[in-house]
Amino acid sequence: MFIGESDLNVRSIVNVSRHNEQVSLSPSAIDRMRNPRTVVERLASSEKPVYGVNTGFGAFATTKIPKDKLLSLQKNILLSHACGVDEPLPTDVVRAMILMRAHTLALGHSGVRPIVVEKLCEMLNKSIVPYVPCRGSVGASGDLAPLAHVALVLIGEGEVLIDGERRPTRDALQLFEFEPIQLLEKEGLSLVNGTQAMSACLALAVNDALNLVRLSTEVAALSADVLFASTDPYDEAVAKTRRHRGQGIILRMMRERFESSQLRASHVNCLRVQDPYSLRCIPQVHGAVLDVLFFAKKIVEDEINSVTDNPIVYGDRMISQGNFHGEPLAFAADFLCIALTDLGNMIERRIDRLLNPKLNEGLPPFLAFGEAGVNSGLMIWQYTAAALCNENKVLSHPASTDTIPTSGFQEDHVSMGMNACLKLLKVLDNVETLSAIELMCAARALQARRPMRSSKLNEELFSRVEDLLEGTSDDTYWQNSFRRIKRFVDQTIKETHTEWWRTYE
Structure with missing residues (x-):
């Protein structure tokens, strides 16, 4: 380069x-x-x-x-x-x-x-x-x-x-x-x-979050299918009647991932009129997160191609100014923190729906394949998810609303953008963990639905993690499965993004 x-x-x-x-x-x-x-x-x-x-x-x-x-x-x-x-x-x-x-x-x-x-x-x-x-x-x-x-x-x-x-x-x-x-x-x-420390954190976070929205939507589609969700909310008419770019992208992605699913065909004429929001509103929520990411991407790419020095040399002049002020980055990082936190909130609700016998459409209670009660299955992973969501909510308080004067009041308004970016990295890591937990639960749930099969795309995702799961019916040390799946998620999101969303526009 x-x-x-x-x-x-x-x-x-x-x-x-x-x-x-x-x-x-x-x-x-x-x-x-x-x-x-x-x-x-x-x-x-x-x-x-x-x-x-x-x-x-x-x-x-x-x-x-x-x-x-x-x-x-x-x-x-x-x-x-x-x-x-x-x-x-x-x-x-x-x-x-x-x-x-x-x-x-x-x-x-x-x-x-x-x-x-x-x-x-x-x-x-x-x-x-x-x-x-x-x-x-x-x-x-x-x-x-x-x-x-x-x-x-x-x-x-x-x-x-x-x-x-x-x-x-x-x-x-x-x-x-x-x-x-x-x-x-x-x-x-x-x-x-x-502003390069802030910009570096934000640019890498944007890349990883773009990949995470894609993967978390793929995982959401698998969860939705094993939970017998309807595909009506992913109809093209829904996208055409609401003009948000991200919603349309996620909606088309979701619809594609139900094609030729035996699970979907098994309940197509069921009496349930509507699904819960954590399934029905995936395009609206994941799509809104994607829109925030498009905003943050523009902000950080404008910033990294700007001159943030002071003073600047322009022609034959030396000009003192404030291009070093990180406010645009601080706002973008705080906004993205909030968006990712709510993405995590929706992921946690699907985790509970996969495990909770009151909600999981006949799946084994807490996905315990052995004797229920003797085995707790994946019950406590929802507790972990809840704890992570709580931490994210604390971290979503905006850093950019604060300012503390520095340098003897000469620098009397600051952005606190670095703190915004640092907490963004933590929130992103937490949501990555939440997505790994959902993927572990959704893959386990698909095993419970056999011999029925999901769509081709959902089965492809399952095939990439099937061997990462412990092959046991009774309780086991699930940390090993989780760590392998978390590593898979981490490697996936840290690759250079491919502008995958353009396929669905």
Whole structure:
């Protein structure tokens, strides 16, 4: 991939961050970066105060820096701002941060030299992973602390992860054959002033959630069929009478997954008039989640192709502004948190319906295939699902409604977007777990319906997990089955999304 040649998107972010696609700075970007660098050097040699070039940072913006200390200023911003705490961000998130930072600098409005972007590319290509604690960003002035931890590696400072262990960067330079660089005027500021930690979390979450909506809908279709649901709610007339894009996509997907099902044929003339909402309203709920994802995808793809530095170089001007403010990302992450939480709520209701003998259409009570009472089957997995849903509801409180002034009231409104993104990652993981539990229960329920068969597509899904289930009638240690199915779900959702929804539009 050539950095700075064309726009990034969620797919390209995943390909580099998880699948180690190689990157390099494009010749066109090198040309584009020349004039802005000249502007920075001209201003640095003048007496005119320019934020971050010859002044201090934040509340020190009015402090003029002597010319003989301008390079120390750029090093010190990295050392002083690397104040993150808690567990390190996952490797794929850190790699996505590096890629996004390289890309935004290559757009040519930050005034850094090409060598800075080339060294970021080298970090990616050599799989150098900075140690970046996950907490410490308020989402304005960008993700200062996380990006400082990344940028320190460029100058041979900070820490890196090697085989999961934290090591001083200086001890690892020879191992990676990586030569540190000295930063010149404005380059330290340009490396830390941006929204790439938030953007990295959100972009990967959007990719995984898009895949999760697809898989969770496939699982929902299997659950609906084994619970003798009607296909009337998935009629095309339902989509045509309500103009929501996501609903139509999910509706057509659901209808397709009932074709030629023996289970459906077995009750087509039953007396039940309507199904419960957790079956009947799958298109409306899963579809609404998909619409939120389309919104979040646009927000994050706009952001990763923007210049979030301050000040920016535009023509011959240096402009102080607020492109580093993470409010768009904070809102999108909070909204997606809420949407995924409710997706989890509906999944939990189907889990209960598969297990509860009062609701499960004659399936074994709690899917206990042995002697009921002596065996509890999968009863307690619904408790686990309920606990996860409760946690998600707590995490759905929006981070973006809060602001705490920083830097001596100079930065008096912040987005808290990083916290929004971090809790989004946890909610996403919880909903992934909920989907794995539903898949385990739905597969077990299909076994109970034999010899009848579901549709071709539902049977294909079942065939992918059948061997992951314990082959026993009596109670067993179900953790082994769950872990195998959870691994299957995790691998499925972390693949690069394929824009699967276009098949159903």
